[in-house]
Amino acid sequence: MNNKLYGNLIFEYTHPGRQAYSLPQQEVPHTDLPAAMRREEDAQLPECDELTVVRHYTNHSQNNFGVNNGFYPLGSCTMKYNPIINEEMAALPQFSQLHPMQDTNTCQGALELYYNLQRMLSELSGLREFTLNPFAGAHGELTGLMIIRSYHEKRGDSKRTKVIVPDSAHGTNPASAAVCGLDILEVKSTKDGLVDVDDLKTLLQTEGENIAAMMMTNPNTLGLFEQQIPEIEKIIHECGGLMYYDGANFNPLLGVSRPGDMGFDVMHINLHKTFSTPHGGGGPGSGPVGVRQGLEEFLPTPRIVKKGDRFEVEGLNEGHSVGAFFGNFAVMLRAYAYILTLGKENIKMVGPLATLNANYIKESLKDDFELPIDVVCKHEFVFDGLKDKSTGVTTMDVAKRLLDYGFHAPTIYFPLLFHEALMVEPTENESIDTLDSFINVMHIIAKEARETPDIVKEAPHNTPIGRVDDVLAAKNPILTYTQFANQDGEN
Numbered sequence: 001m002n003n004k005l006y007g008n009l010i011f012e013y014t015h016p017g018r019q020a021y022s023l024p025q026q027e028v029p030h031t032d033l034p035a036a037m038r039r040e041e042d043a044q045l046p047e048c049d050e051l052t053v054v055r056h057y058t059n060h061s062q063n064n065f066g067v068n069n070g071f072y073p074l075g076s077c078t079m080k081y082n083p084i085i086n087e088e089m090a091a092l093p094q095f096s097q098l099h100p101m102q103d104t105n106t107c108q109g110a111l112e113l114y115y116n117l118q119r120m121l122s123e124l125s126g127l128r129e130f131t132l133n134p135f136a137g138a139h140g141e142l143t144g145l146m147i148i149r150s151y152h153e154k155r156g157d158s159k160r161t162k163v164i165v166p167d168s169a170h171g172t173n174p175a176s177a178a179v180c181g182l183d184i185l186e187v188k189s190t191k192d193g194l195v196d197v198d199d200l201k202t203l204l205q206t207e208g209e210n211i212a213a214m215m216m217t218n219p220n221t222l223g224l225f226e227q228q229i230p231e232i233e234k235i236i237h238e239c240g241g242l243m244y245y246d247g248a249n250f251n252p253l254l255g256v257s258r259p260g261d262m263g264f265d266v267m268h269i270n271l272h273k274t275f276s277t278p279h280g281g282g283g284p285g286s287g288p289v290g291v292r293q294g295l296e297e298f299l300p301t302p303r304i305v306k307k308g309d310r311f312e313v314e315g316l317n318e319g320h321s322v323g324a325f326f327g328n329f330a331v332m333l334r335a336y337a338y339i340l341t342l343g344k345e346n347i348k349m350v351g352p353l354a355t356l357n358a359n360y361i362k363e364s365l366k367d368d369f370e371l372p373i374d375v376v377c378k379h380e381f382v383f384d385g386l387k388d389k390s391t392g393v394t395t396m397d398v399a400k401r402l403l404d405y406g407f408h409a410p411t412i413y414f415p416l417l418f419h420e421a422l423m424v425e426p427t428e429n430e431s432i433d434t435l436d437s438f439i440n441v442m443h444i445i446a447k448e449a450r451e452t453p454d455i456v457k458e459a460p461h462n463t464p465i466g467r468v469d470d471v472l473a474a475k476n477p478i479l480t481y482t483q484f485a486n487q488d489g490e491n
């Protein structure tokens with residue numbers, strides 16, 4: 001352990017009486033708060049000098065790994081670079097000091113931005129109207145399914161309580177359907193990783209009239225474009241269901257093709273994936289939902305509308321809202337800055353470059369890593385572990401070893417279709433030099449697995465903390481400092 005203050009709590013540096021700063025003598029006399037408003041005992045706060053505090057938190061922040069530290073090819077997450085200008089825009093006090101209930105005369109600029117972003121998402125997706133209210137992709141799914149449920153209810157078609165979800169879907173799809181009170185019917189994938197249309201047809205023979213919607217992710221969780229969408233869309237609509245598009249993987253389609261043109265009725269977009277904004281660890285996010293013409297009335301309130309030259313908030317007190325209010329404005333701001341920075345022409349390069357980068361890595365590594373579905377992918381692809389299974393080195397080991405070489409691990413053990421899944425998504429932002437050094441390191445690890453497997457199995461060796469016991473941490477979490485002190489007795 002070096003002399004950095006790794007891994008400790010600020011409370012461990014406390015010295016009674018030590019202070020980070022002291023206030024000058026006040027000119028006004030001292031007055032005690034009323035006794036009823038005071039604590040009986042002083043709060044237990046750390047007492048440290050300023051430099052200790054600064055070093056402690058700076059060192060902790062440097063233990064974090066983000067896109068600004070290095071390559072972060074986390075499949076399914078689109079960990080793209082968040083340009084600095086986005087942060088500058090989001091930090092402007094004219095935006096960051098807004099109150100959601102302030103008079104609309106005083107925030108026309110913010111409402112205009114909100115409205116313009118709704119229009120831009122419509123143009124990019126081919127859907128008629130958007131709500132920016134939901135706070136995450138999963139929240140967008142729930143909102144979208146509630147819209148679909150309202151649509152069927154309004155037509156008096158109340159027996160439609162089932163949602164079709166492919167077995168390759170992100171876990172949030174069935175979870176959102178369940179939270180919405182809908183039942184889930186799973187449809188299988190073919191060996192090529194696409195929705196099995198024959199299985200779907202069989203399902204519809206008995207369930208057709210109970211189907212509220214089919215949820216599809218495109219490109220799907222294996223990074224593959226669902227080529228049967230026209231046929232699927234046709235048979236679902238024929239039986240009276242709606243088509244829901246999980247647009248979390250919208251990145252490779254940006255400026256190239258539009259879910260609205262493919263016949264989808266409702267979709268969500270993850271602003272925090274496709275339109276930058278750093279995310280992870282549960283936030284921050286934004287999951288706008290778009291609907292085709294004819295479904296606008298089911299969108300949640302409040303809504304931002306344009307009347308003449310003015311922007312208005314509609315439906316603030318209607319009570320129909322699904323509770324999302326105005327959503328995560330700072331994430332919208334970043335998305336808006338990002339779209340304007342790229343502009344109409346450059347945004348068309350995002351999808352093709354993300355696709356090129358993913359295919360470049362896939363083709364460069366498939367001699368050492370098992371590629372179960374060997375086709376051209378979109379923005380991401382999935383290996384099923386090392387090709388040479390005799391070494392005993394698992395996907396987990398490879399992921400840990402990557403940390404030693406300064407790369408964040410790809411997504412592992414997801415999707416669930418393969419035992420040793422290792423899912424890589426480089427995004428369009430990376431240079432060929434970064435892609436090449438990642439490819440090189442992956443080849444080195446494959447060689448180590450053959451020649452000195454223990455080095456890989458015991459990795460990571462260069463990180464502040466080695467392998468953690470995930471199961472112990474989940475089953476016996478230690479959540480308080482005092483307990484921590486009791487457990488290992490050193491503190």
Ligand SMILES: *Cc1c(COP(=O)(O)O)cnc(C)c1O
Nearest residue numbers: 076136137138170172217248285
């Ligand atoms: C990330 C993701 C989601 C969920 O989005 P959150 O913002 O994490 O709730 C849904 N579907 C797919 C395909 C995703 O990749």
